[in-house]
Amino acid sequence: MDTNQSLRLRPLGSALRTVVACGIVGCTTLYGPGSVRHLLAFPTFSYVTTILIVSDATLGDALRGCWQALYASIQVLLPSMLILKVIGPAKFTPELAAVAAAVTAFLVALPVFTPLMTKQLAFGQTVIVYAGVVINGAETSVVMHPIHVALSTALGALAAVLAMLLPYPHLALSEVRRACRIYAENASQRLNLLVEAFSAQDNRVALDFLTEARDLAKTGVMLLENIRDKQEGIMWERPQLRFREPNQLDLGKKLQDMEILIRGMELSLTSCTSFPIGMIDEELRDLMQNSKVQIGLKLKQAKFSASFNAAMAPESRKEHTNRSSFIHKTFSTTEEDFRAFFFLNCMNLLQDGTAVTRSPKFPVLKEDKAKTKESIDTDKGKSCFKTIQGSVMAISMWLSSERMVFAFKCSISLGLAVLLGLIYNKNNGFLAGLIIATSFVTGRKATFTSANARAQGTAMGSIYGVICCFILHNLQHLRCLLLLPWIIFTSFLRHSRMYGQAGGKSAILGALLILGRKDYGTPTEFAIARITETTIGLLCLIMVEILLQPARAATLAKTELSACLGALQDCIEGIVVCTGRKDVPDSESSRLRENQKKLALHVGELENFVGEAELEPNFWFKPFHSGCYSRLLESLSKMVDILLFMASQIEFLAGVSPRLGAAWKELEQQINDNLELFAEKAGSSLKCFDGVLQIGSLAKLEKEIQRRSVSPDIESGKPANADVSTNSGLEEDDVEDIAYSFLHHLMEVHYMILSTEGEAMIKSQMVLCLCGLGFCIRSFMRETIEIEKEIRELVKWDNPGRNINFHEVIEPYRSKLNELKSASPKSKLTTCSSELETQSNNIEQKPTSIKHSMKAWRI
Known part of the structure; x- marks a missing residue:
């Protein structure tokens, strides 16, 4: 209860820090000296900066936010002064301001090493600078106008740091x-x-x-x-602490x-x-x-x-x-x-205290020391090449297609929002660009859901501000006090699934821009203009997002699921028990760890796409099968953990097996035969699943399926192309047979370990490790069966009214792939059915003898 209560009350502490930070900005911009208020000409952006930095922050986060605000100001300040000097403030039109904002946003968004908050602050400063020039016209100072924007940004960042220090440091x-x-x-x-x-x-x-x-x-x-x-x-x-070792x-x-x-x-x-x-x-x-x-x-x-x-x-x-x-x-x-x-x-x-995420360390044998020294010398010779290769990769990432799409998305949407916002309402035109300047995120997101949350938050905050102004019409100096309950309330909204960070921050800013400022006109008119400008900005963001990244999250989830299955195949190929030790992990085990990390990344991406697809509207598309994807995610997550344990167990066996002598080599080969059988069965199933997932619609292949079908069976009365449900992957009998065989060899290893001289602790760890490896293999195969069931359900969901035959579907599909890839003859695919027939013939000879052996072992 203490832990749960602590987690529930955490937003309250964040809310109080936010109140302090916003109070510092409000007191400075409303009641500070006239000279100070003249320099801080854009309190709106001071509030925006504060909210961006202070949310769920600590003192270290606030200090980092100050540095990012300074970095953003440098990116915008100098180029804007140059542009204003060359063109002149009097010649700025809404169209020219939109172009300048678009070009600046593109240059800010392109570098991969720039933090996201820095880009958001730079986008906001860009909108304030160029929209402010249009609003103020020829009276705008070429030098002081960008400086006023930078000082307003600095006030918000400084307020966030002070809020982390008062009443005591929040470290x-x-x-x-x-x-x-x-x-x-x-x-x-x-x-x-x-x-x-x-x-x-x-x-x-x-x-x-x-x-x-x-x-x-x-x-x-x-x-x-x-x-x-x-x-x-x-x-x-x-x-x-940066100079200490990372571990x-x-x-x-x-x-x-x-x-x-x-x-x-x-x-x-x-x-x-x-x-x-x-x-x-x-x-x-x-x-x-x-x-x-x-x-x-x-x-x-x-x-x-x-x-x-x-x-x-x-x-x-x-x-x-x-x-x-x-x-x-x-x-x-x-x-x-x-x-x-x-x-x-x-x-x-x-x-x-052993970590399965890292390879175990074993004493280096004398015969390996020379190899170790030789490998070190080789690594020194390759260091220069790796440095050059890293530089080339950094440049390629900087100019990657994903970065270019993100930069164009930011540029076009921000420029369009500035243009339409200034055309609709010149005095408040900057609000349309400001709302989306803080909305950009790298990668994909639930665009419609995020836009909806921001629109609702802005509307709620603006209406709350108007109501407070009406209640305290004669006591305007006390309006800021009503921000306290609202900030606390919206801080809890930020930690809810309904509104999230986007909706909660928009709700806070909606009230702050009315209750925390003055000289903006009638509150009701400003609230209507604020909501309208926000809608314009969000519509621009959604439209550009759809045009540049039209793929639905459901489609990307299906594609990412196929990538997960491919990564699983790579992991299975690396499951081999290897004898011998070196000062570095064995190449096979290290490859298994690398493939496991890739699989974990793909599963993480799949989880993001599934979460986005669950929140996005379906429109005229088929509903997203969230239940099936959730079960697939559960199985894949278990497989990620299982593979991590398998890599650790294989590395341990490779490290201690030389102590058992020559007797281990024969048993090692038998264990590898079990692992190879397991890899063949599971790998072939995953290949079939991957191929089936890539089929958009079974109706497109119906003619080819009919052509490849056998003649109709007149006596049975069934047509040639009748759907027959067959199992193309692992079965329960396969799991039992491989488990029996592995246990049979495990018993031999067990008695061999007991009869071998050596440390009792090492012996017990080897037995535990082998048993753990057997459990992991068994669990992995069972999860593969579960994945097959869910993929069958997905294919039926996409093709209702058909009873899917995986063999029948995959063969013409692979033939079509071969035709499309005829330019590369090395990439020929074998049919799933032939692979399974070969594997079934191999395993058919083993179950009987294995089961008889197991009966003999059972007492």
């Missing part, structure tokens, strides 16, 4: 320590619940514990996101390593079909309780200054050495114990 370091403390409590509670669920005596009790642990997991994810967001602020508060400062990554292991424990329990687990005895319960205590002590060190890699206390080392004893007593011969051993392996890694 990012304190926020991180506080979030770490809360996360430690959260993780400790989840650990206790998972251990209790593991030891539960019936399904109902275990399910209750797991449900409570899942609820706490959502809070843990929010805390980790908060920690990652505040990491950069710490660097601005303490610049000396000493990346606290969010260390906590993420702990989070992955806890998620692994939860994954193993959710896959259990029944409780209690048969392998649990009193000795194992005592061992888990002791391990839980030791992990709890490590979690209490979750502060910024704590060392997560520090050695454990002497008491924990004693338990550390005794953990190998349970292997001899509790090892079972049933594949159901894969889950339990994976749970114990995650708990083991959590107690040891």
Whole structure:
């Protein structure tokens, strides 16, 4: 309850800081000396700058915002002075102002290294400068007008910094320590619940514990996101930390390593079909309780200054050495114990402080030292080439098509908004461009949803301001006091799904521009003009967005899902157990980690597209199947974690296997045969799914399907092109067969390990690692089956009334691909059916012998 209450009240603290910052701007621009108010001629943009910087910020974030405001001012100040000097203020028309704003926006948006907030502030300054020239005409000063804009920006940035200092400093370091403390409590509670669920005596009790642990997991994810967001602020508060090693400062990554292991424990329990687990005895319960205590002590060190890699206390080392004893007593011969051993392996890694996101370190063998020295010399020779290559890549990113599209989008929409806004209302024409200047984001977003939230927020804030002016008509000096409840209210709106950051900030600015200023005319007329100008700007933004990026989020989600399946295929190809150790990770395991990172990036993009597609209107298109994509995301996210565990387990086996001698090589080959069989079955299924997803409509291929169909069966009475539902991918029998085979080899490895001389701890870790690898393979195959089910549902959703035959669909589709790619004969695709037939013939000889062997092992 304390953690949840703290998270719920966090917007309140942000609201109070926002009140302080806006109060500083309001008092300075309304009641400051006349000379100061003359220099601060644009209080509107002072409020905009403050709201952009101060929202959910710390002192470090505010300092970074000041630097970004200075950078934005330099980008706009000097070019605008030059343009005004060359053209002359008297010659500026709305058309010329729109062109100047468009050109400046394009140059500001193009560089990839410029932060987003810097671009937003520069866009806003550009609108104020060139629209102000049109409004004031020949009276505009070439030098002082841009300086007034820059000073107004500086006031907003300075107010944000002072708000972070009053009444006491709001430090990012304190926020991180506080979030770490809360996360430690959260993780400790989840650990206790998972251990209790593991030891539960019936399904109902275990399910209750797991449900409570899942609820706490959502809070843990929010805390980790908060920690990652505040990491950069710490660097601005303490610049000396930039010179330290990154691994000493990346606290969010260390906590993420702990989070992955806890998620692994939860994954193993959710896959259990029944409780209690048969392998649990009193000795194992005592061992888990002791391990839980030791992990709890490590979690209490979750502060910024704590060392997560520090050695454990002497008491924990004693338990550390005794953990190998349970292997001899509790090892079972049933594949159901894969889950339990994976749970114990995650708990083991959590107690040891081992990170699955990084490759394990092993002592370098003498025969590898010469190779290491040679590789270092080679790396030195390649350093110059890498530097040149990095420079070329930076230039290519700067001129990439994505950056060009973003720059054109900002340029055209901003110029069009300035033009139409000045034509509609010359005195308030800058408002149309100002609303979209702060709306640009890199990449895609839910355009209609964001525009709707901004329009509603602007309308609510403006109406609230008009009502307050009407109530306090005779007490205008007290109008600012009514901003206090409104800012608090809108701060909670910013953290809601309904309005988000865009709608909440627009609601604050809508009231601020009426209650926090004066000499703008009648409040009602200004509110109407403000709402109209906002609508003009948002319409320009939506129109340009549709013209330059017409692809729907639902279409992009489908394309990104295909990319996820391709990344999964690359990951599967790299799952090989390799013997031998080096001072660097093996090439195969490192390639698996790289592919896993690519898959994680694709899954993250897919999640963004799915979230956007759920919010966007469908218009005349088919509704977005959000439920199916949500289940696909769940399976893909599990696969990302599973692949991370598999990479860690394979690297560990590669590091310790030389200690077992020549006897390991034969078993290693047998294990790799299982992995190869698994890769063939899962990989072929993913290829079929990927091909089916790329088909826009099955109706386009109906004639070709009919041509490739066999003759009709007269006796059956079915036409030749009748839809037949067949399974083109993995089946439950495949999962069982591969699991049986892997367990058979695992038993051989187990007894070989016990009969080998060596450290008991290494032996136990090898057995745990092999069991964990078996669980990961089994879970991966099951998730592949789930993905196949969901993709079948997606294809049926796009093609209603048809019972899809994957073989029938994919073969003509691949033929068409080959025709389109005839210029590159090396890129020929094999049909999915032939691959599956070959694999089924290979596996057909194994299940019988495997099952008989497993029966012999079961006692």
